[in-house]
Amino acid sequence: MNIMILTARFGMGHYKVAEAIKEDIEKNDSGINATIVDFMSFLLPETSKLIYKCYDQLVFRSARLYNAIGKASNKVNSLPLKYIIALRISKLISDNNADAIIVAFPLCSHYISAYKEMSGNKIPMYTCITDVPAHSDWIAEDTRLYFVSSEETKETLVAKGVDEDAVRITGVPVRSEFKSDGVASEATVEKKKLLVMGGGLGLLPGSDALLDRLAGMSDVKVTIVAGKNKELESKMTEKYPGFRVLGYTEEIGKLMKESDAVITKPGGVTMFEAINTGTPMYIVKPFLLQEIGNAEYIEKNHIGRVLWSEKDATADDIDAYISNTGNIEAMKNNMYDIAKKDEKCDIITEILSDMGKVELKCS
Structure with missing residues (x-):
């Protein structure tokens, strides 16, 4: 079984979460292969480093503008280059022979959702939210489960229309160290x-x-x-x-x-x-x-x-x-x-349960 973890290096926190999830997968089930994909580097291999550098400068030099952009994007439902990126995603899934996808960066799930709708591919997608606040960018159609940091995050998702049964409180994944x-x-x-x-x-x-x-x-x-x-x-x-x-x-x-x-x-x-x-x-x-x-x-x-x-x-x-x-x-x-x-709810166990691989579920 192959699981692909989509993330990005905006601030490094998202990538650390992906590493923690990969570590847990490999530690708990040797039959599962986990691959981390930097979504931005995959889509824009020539310019992703520049994009990340510009992001760092925006955060540390103009936090007010960063927050304004975040608030605006919370109200916008458009997805730039949706069809072109969906075609690229098809190749990404094929190259990694992925049986399931875990998203550890907002917006990735929207592109995966768009790809699934266009292609008819039923590959299961799961989202791990890396902060207590739950920005609307995290929420996408056909997400099987959301893994969240706290009860507050769960309440926010439910208030935004997410089915309560699709939310699991796991805390933010961290590495074993x-x-x-x-x-x-x-x-x-x-x-x-x-x-x-x-x-x-x-x-x-x-x-x-x-x-x-x-x-x-x-x-x-x-x-x-x-x-x-x-x-x-x-x-x-x-x-x-x-x-x-x-x-x-x-x-x-x-x-x-x-x-x-x-x-x-x-x-x-x-x-x-x-x-x-x-x-x-x-x-x-x-x-x-x-x-x-x-x-x-x-x-x-x-x-x-x-x-x-x-x-x-x-x-x-x-x-x-x-x-x-x-x-x-x-x-x-x-x-x-x-x-x-948080230890009572394990991400990989929940995913395997959802996919019918095991019967154990979080309490």
Whole structure:
């Protein structure tokens, strides 16, 4: 059996989800072959890198425009180049000999749905939504099941017309390195360990002022992950000699597990990586639409602190947050409860059940 996972590298979170799904498939059933396809690279192999670079610039230089585009697309049902792309999809499915498709990036499902309608192909399609907010781009005709992060996401989909029986709450899939060892770890009593990371480009809003405050705190040990941003890595190393500064690393899971808190952006994948490692979050001024929704989820479930204004991120506030051992422990326990609840619903088991391969279903 061959399963094709469609994703894209807009922000890297979607691709990480695809990798986590592939890992789970290969771990749980050796008879299934999973292939990840970067949908943009497949469609536009010559220009996809430029498109991704433009996206990164849009996010970090004009979040207001990004949000405006997102709100507008939520109301638009048109599908550019639908027929041409549908022809390409036929070749994609054939080349990968796909028996089922999992979508881990919005819009992919719409093109697959259009292809199925035009061709009459009945290949089953499943969608994994990677944030708490559920943009309309995720919803497409003939989607067999939606895998979502939370009850809030499920309610949003149902309100938009999705059949309740087609929605499964699984949490956002994360790789095994982020999975808990079974117990909520205790906060350290020595120097508090803070992990600072802002996604693939290693950027956070107002990060300079925030890091300056951390540099003045003698009782914390700070690790900065600059991601693939070499210029940022060099700048941070020079400016903050007392910090440990890393570039791109595959050891984020280990770094989270050994930290008392992570200062980061509330991307859906990062949020569930933190949940699974039991690392409370400290979020400063979320500004992208999906991140605002994720931040609200963090507040509601008491798994981190969200500051809606940069000026509130004072040294005193950070110190009070990480020094409140009781509060940190409560957050760790809440994260543990969420992770254990999500384990009750497994994506690949649900897909196999839907396809008639197994009888087991989520409770």
